[in-house]
Amino acid sequence: MNFDRFLAMAIKEIIQIKRDARSIAIVIAMPVIMMLAFGYGVSFDTKHIPLYLLDQEKSQQSQDFLKHFQASEYFNVVKTVDSYREVVEAIDRGDCQMAVVVPFDFSLKLAAGQPVGIQAIVNGTDSNSANLGMSYGEAVVSSYAQGLQVAWLQRRGQIRVAPPLSLDARTWYNENLESMATIVPGVVAMVMAVVGTFLTSLTIAREWERGTMEQLVSTPVTRMEIMLGKLAPYLVIGLFDTCLCAALGVWWFGVPFRSQLWIFLLSTVLFILVVLSMGYFLSVVGKNQMAASQLALVATFLPAFLLSGFIYPIDQMPAAVQVVTHLVPARYFMFILRNVFLKGTPLSLMWQDVAGLALFAVVLTILATRAFKKRID
Amino acid sequence: MIRDSRDLRKDPRDTRDLRDLRKGPEGAAVVVTGLVKRFGDFAAVDDISLTANKGEIFGFLGPNGAGKSTTIRMLCGLLSPTSGSATVSGIDVATHPEIVRQNIGYMSQKFSLYNDLTVLENLHFFAGMYSVPRSQLPSRISWAVEMAGLNGREKSMAGTLATGWKQRLALGCAVLHRPPVVFLDEPTSGVDPMSRRQFWELIHQMAADGVTVFVTTHYMDEAEYCNRLVLIYRGKIVASGSPLELKEGSMSGELLLVECEKVGQALELLGAAPFIQDAAIFGNALHLVVENAEQAAPGVKTLLAREGIAAGKVERIRPSLEDVFVSLTTPRPGRTP
Incomplete structure (x- = not known):
């Protein structure tokens, strides 16, 4: 390893990055756009479920009951209709996810002390929001029912009525259970997996495409020097990008940052090395910029999205898939970042994941260096 | 720019002395023995052997x-x-390429x-690649700029230079480290005649x-x-020597120039x-x-x-040389080119 050659290589890359407007756009715009797109687009909080109401009785009491749905932030009452037909049409058209139907004998039965069924019709095509809608609906109904019961008991002479049991939940780390807090660290990992791989996926392919590779390989520069010289500027850029994403997460999306900075920086450097080497490897293998950058997107985006624990919790996956997730570097970074942002976990409790990243970094840099041949055949 | 063995920088990873790596005759800069390169069934280079001596301009035509x-x-x-x-x-290329x-x-x-790099940036990059010592760097760079005639264009993007300048810059980059052997592959193709001459002076x-x-x-x-x-033709060496030797020795007879009308028709007629x-x-x-040119001339005129x-x-x-080349590469009965 000759330092002058490494330096000359790195300086050349920096000049080329600086002169290429497109690469600057990728460096700055891509992470910001992805952060915003994911930050706003991927929300697991289902609020404001569009709801239709059908009150067949239209009594004082039924209206009073339905007000509870209108008051809930989980529902957005789109329309109150008069017939079943309208409900069916609305669900067919997708105007609402759910409809609540109050039967015509609602208040009569209640007065008589008989059980009443409130009908809820749910669009099951999106099972996730259907489930949420049902449980939110359940909650609205049962709280109303409890109120009724208390009133009924009091009328019978019981002065104080208390429910015997309740769940007293206290949420740690993400006190308001906002999914944004879970998503943003994941998005940072996702964005860097994609951007990092993309950055270097062009470097070697570009030299081949522009014909400069032939001159380069005729010099005594070693492949290690080429690799490190090309990666060094992007490591700095990647670090900058990650900090930019993290800053957006903290100051724009209001996610806490509870860890020490150095733990964040250490794992970030390791992860960036991993993704840059991966991009470099793909660039060597792809040999043209188009192929390499497309490979980079497929090879990083899908695994980082699906298998890193970003949207599907890893411990909910089938055992075989869980094993596979260990091969996805984003998995470790995702875990570390969630801890870094939300928990402030000390390194001693997540060293395995940091070590996993380090192992990937070493293996992939070696693999990428070896894949490159100083030959043109 | 005369070099001796001490100037050959050793690869730092190689602890052996360069002299141990040396083989072949003294005074030879490039020795090629039985070189073959096949791409599939096609032999692009078919059993080539040659020796280029130190300080020689060795043409590959x-x-x-x-x-x-x-x-x-x-x-x-x-x-x-x-x-x-x-x-x-x-030094063997296959075993010690670096x-x-x-x-x-x-x-x-x-x-x-x-x-997308300027003239100076290109020079600095290749100086780095060849690890030109820092103490020599300024003088080598200004030498290269001077040699390529690029004074005043140091900050121009290499891509914007005219072809002749590009080629001289490329030469400058290739010899920044004062190599004892330089390989130039068609350095003047696509260059105007004036620049070609300048290049050959270099x-x-x-x-x-x-x-x-x-x-x-191929000029x-x-x-x-x-x-x-x-002279190389279809991957094989068909003749070698000094230009003079080639011209004298490679032709089997004498050469007759015939100026006439309708050269195509005349060619058909005389060729037979x-x-x-x-x-x-x-x-x-x-x-x-x-x-024999003397004897043949009257017959040609008559025909x-x-x-x-x-x-x-x-x-x-x-x-x-063109005559020699045509003569050597035209298949004729009784002789294989």
Whole structure:
């Protein structure tokens, strides 16, 4: 390893990055756009479920009951209709996810002390929001029912009525259970997996495409020097990008940052090395910029999205898939970042994941260096 | 720029002395033995052997696709040969490619510097790649700028330079580290005549400084500038020697120049004549290879007159390399090119 050659290589890359407007756009715009797109687009909080109401009785009491749905932030009452037909049409058209139907004998039965069924019709095509809608609906109904019961008991002479049991939940780390807090660290990992791989996926392919590779390989520069010289500027850029994403997460999306900075920086450097080497490897293998950058997107985006624990919790996956997730570097970074942002976990409790990243970094840099041949055949 | 063995920088990873790596005859800069390169069934280079001496301008002459670039790429360690061996400055290219690369300058056929870097940035980059010592860096860079005639254009993007300047810049980048052997692959293709001449002056200067210049070209006139030449055709060497030797020795007879009308028709007519070994069109005249020019001239005139083709000058000329080349590469019964 000759330092002058490494330096000359790195300086050349920096000049080329600086002169290429497109690469600057990728460096700055891509992470910001992805952060915003994911930050706003991927929300697991289902609020404001569009709801239709059908009150067949239209009594004082039924209206009073339905007000509870209108008051809930989980529902957005789109329309109150008069017939079943309208409900069916609305669900067919997708105007609402759910409809609540109050039967015509609602208040009569209640007065008589008989059980009443409130009908809820749910669009099951999106099972996730259907489930949420049902449980939110359940909650609205049962709280109303409890109120009724208390009133009924009091009328019978019981002065104080208390429910015997309740769940007293206290949420740690993400006190308001906002999914944004879970998503943003994941998005940072996702964005860097994609951007990092993309950055270097062009470097070697570009030299081949522009014909400069032939001159380069005729010099005594070693492949290690080429690799490190090309990666060094992007490591700095990647670090900058990650900090930019993290800053957006903290100051724009209001996610806490509870860890020490150095733990964040250490794992970030390791992860960036991993993704840059991966991009470099793909660039060597792809040999043209188009192929390499497309490979980079497929090879990083899908695994980082699906298998890193970003949207599907890893411990909910089938055992075989869980094993596979260990091969996805984003998995470790995702875990570390969630801890870094939300928990402030000390390194001693997540060293395995940091070590996993380090192992990937070493293996992939070696693999990428070896894949490159100083030959043109 | 005269170099001796001490100037050959050692590869730091190699602890052996360079002298131990050296083989082959003293005084030889490039030795090629039985070099073959096949791409599938096609032999691009077919059993080539040659020796270029130190300080020599060694020309590699042949038409496009003859195997010149393939050979030069193998000599620089860019392509691995199918079989055969090559040493540069006595060092085996196959076993010690990095030491060879430190001791050569290579200029590829296609411009392969960085278009989006300035003249100076390109020079600094390649100075870095060749690890030119920092103490020598300013003088080497200004030497290269001077040599390429790029004063005042140091900050121009390489991509914006005219072809002649690009080529000289490429040469400058290739010799920043004062290599004892320089490989130039068609350095003047696509360059205007003025720049071509300037380029060849640079080549002569380097050779005068003791650098071995291994140059390929398909321009016959350029071949005349070389100290020694090999003619390559379809991957094989068809002749070698100095330009003079080639011109004298490679032709089986004498050369007759025939200026006449309707050269195409005349070619057909004369090509069939038994006393004419070979005939080829050169511009608006014919070159005929005959056993004895004196004796053949009257016969040629008679033949042309009989067909009503007006003839001008008919005289013996000294063959040019082009004649030699045509003569060597035209398949004729009884001789394989």
